[in-house]
Amino acid sequence: MAELESFRAEIRAWLEENCPAEMRKPVRGDEDVCWGGRNCEFQSEAQKKWLERCAAKGYTVPDWPKPYGGAGLSTAETKIFREEMAAIKARSPLNSFGIWMLGPALLKFGTEEQKVHYLNQIARGEIRWCQGYSEPGSGSDLVSLQTFGEDKGDHWVVNGSKIWTSYANKADWIFCLVRTNKEDKYRGISFLLFDMTSPGVSTKPILLISGASPFCETFFDNVEVPKAQIVGELNRGWDVAKFLLGHEREMISGMGGDGGIASLGALYKDVLEHDALLRAEMALFDVESLAYRAHGERFMDEWKSGRAHPAYSNLMKYVGTELNKRRHELVMAAGGTEALEWESQRTNEGGKPRAWLRTKANSIEGGTSEVMLNVVSKRILEMPGG
Ligand SMILES: Cc1cc2nc3c(=O)[nH]c(=O)nc-3n(C[C@H](O)[C@H](O)[C@H](O)COP(=O)(O)OP(=O)(O)OC[C@H]3O[C@@H](n4cnc5c(N)ncnc54)[C@H](O)[C@@H]3O)c2cc1C
Numbered sequence: 001m002a003e004l005e006s007f008r009a010e011i012r013a014w015l016e017e018n019c020p021a022e023m024r025k026p027v028r029g030d031e032d033v034c035w036g037g038r039n040c041e042f043q044s045e046a047q048k049k050w051l052e053r054c055a056a057k058g059y060t061v062p063d064w065p066k067p068y069g070g071a072g073l074s075t076a077e078t079k080i081f082r083e084e085m086a087a088i089k090a091r092s093p094l095n096s097f098g099i100w101m102l103g104p105a106l107l108k109f110g111t112e113e114q115k116v117h118y119l120n121q122i123a124r125g126e127i128r129w130c131q132g133y134s135e136p137g138s139g140s141d142l143v144s145l146q147t148f149g150e151d152k153g154d155h156w157v158v159n160g161s162k163i164w165t166s167y168a169n170k171a172d173w174i175f176c177l178v179r180t181n182k183e184d185k186y187r188g189i190s191f192l193l194f195d196m197t198s199p200g201v202s203t204k205p206i207l208l209i210s211g212a213s214p215f216c217e218t219f220f221d222n223v224e225v226p227k228a229q230i231v232g233e234l235n236r237g238w239d240v241a242k243f244l245l246g247h248e249r250e251m252i253s254g255m256g257g258d259g260g261i262a263s264l265g266a267l268y269k270d271v272l273e274h275d276a277l278l279r280a281e282m283a284l285f286d287v288e289s290l291a292y293r294a295h296g297e298r299f300m301d302e303w304k305s306g307r308a309h310p311a312y313s314n315l316m317k318y319v320g321t322e323l324n325k326r327r328h329e330l331v332m333a334a335g336g337t338e339a340l341e342w343e344s345q346r347t348n349e350g351g352k353p354r355a356w357l358r359t360k361a362n363s364i365e366g367g368t369s370e371v372m373l374n375v376v377s378k379r380i381l382e383m384p385g386g
Helices: 002-018 045-057 075-087 097-109 112-123 237-256 276-304 312-334 336-340 351-359 369-380
Strands: 129-132 148-151 155-166 173-179 189-195 201-206 215-226
Touching: 002 045, 002 075, 075 276, 097 112, 097 129, 097 173, 097 189, 097 237, 129 155, 148 173, 155 173, 155 189, 155 201, 173 237, 189 215, 189 237, 237 276, 237 312, 276 312, 312 336, 312 351, 312 369, 336 351
Parallel strands: 129 173
Antiparallel strands: 148 155, 155 215, 173 189, 201 215
């Protein structure tokens, strides 16, 4: 205990000295978020410094081993690090599909050479990744995917297309599910990594209901992928894909947290004085949100130390995203006419309605709520059927 307390003091002092004041202010929108990558444009000197300082100490990925760009912190130390970050409201130095999704999969399935090469790049925010899983007709039934890699000796030639690829037009590399054997549905998929600037890769943004275009259709036309860029065994990419999905769902479940707001009721107390119905709904929401946060803390401890049920992230994803949708419904209900303004300076260009519409996708991305419930009933509740 004494050791952990002295570690806490050390982290507190480091954060005090190194986290710029600007990086302790609430994130206003995507423009305040640093995604790294080759084409990264830092919004300010403070944002750049914050990433560089964290990366130098391994704090962008505090629990990864030091040789792979992390700080080598234990589960208990990582928790303290995150608590101290939250205490000063420090922004995340780096948002990254590499950190949240690919990194854990590489740590488990990658060769030593791949770990040293890719994980260090991810930790420093040098390469921005996107996820090439879904295809037209293969979303929930992902295993039916058709993008094909033809064996050409020392490389594959990949043809096909992906859909809903978040930030494909901004990413440097893709982690991609490719069929390498047409005879076996499950044992015919390989997990490949390749550069988005490879000849034959193109993207086309898709407009979302919120007015933004954060994701794309992605096309592969005779893309050459060297054999060294496979993660895990040939035709066993489904194992890697499922493991990664667990981490994706754990990441998305975080939406069920407080969203930076401890109590919606407290935030809207003036409105609630005159609306008993909304007051009751918000009170119920606040209680459920508190319960979810408490449950989430226990889950994270168990998940990080490998003690959680492997399917539990599906349950957390389901509850977390459904809660987040309800939070935004309530914000809209309490926001009055201002919440309906789409384009105006005083509403930060319709921040509320755009965020509300964006949450509609939460229970679809990373696997739909219906599919999460199927997994929970089969794998956690062990119910019979389909
Ligand atoms: C914002 C956003 C970002 C995304 N980013 C990415 C990304 O970066 N990379 C990527 O690869 N994909 C991404 N996706 C795609 C996402 O993973 C798929 O949309 C999701 O898996 C659902 O697949 P689908 O859209 O093909 O719907 P479908 O699978 O066609 O489902 C349609 C409906 O049928 C229901 N359904 C399907 N099967 C069952 C079943 N067995 N039991 C009960 N109900 C069922 C679903 O719940 C849904 O309501 C993103 C999606 C969104 C919305």
